Amino acid sequence: MERSFYQFALAYRGGSKDDDHAVFAEAMFNDLAFPKNEKEFDPLSRYLEEKADPHMRSVIFDELYALYKERF
Template identity: 80%
Template sequence: MDRSFYQFALAYRGGSKEDVYALFAEAMFNDLAFPKVEKEFDPLSRYIEEKADSAMPSIVFDELFGLYKERF
């Protein structure tokens, strides 16, 4: 399966309020400018660091991207 990071991370939406992955996924979903088709770390990381809301911390992104790479 050839999924973007965005598609992968959406699976975490709807989790508990204490789940940092769920909170990240919800913030990502609400960010209309998020690069939805991107699969590579560098462009996504740059977006998170420069343009993303504080509800998408880079430490959580790094963890989620690690899971994404393990599965895809």
């Protein structure tokens, strides 16, 4: 079974506050409306653009999504 982006990114939680991936993952975890089952780039990107949370920056999402696609 392929994991969703949310499930993948949760692995970065708990890191240093200086780690952009950890900050993104923590903010994503605390966002109850985050699309937890989504696997595709466009819906996730659209959600983040509309949300405009400073802790979930699109450049960090792009990095994490590239890692996600490499592994899954």
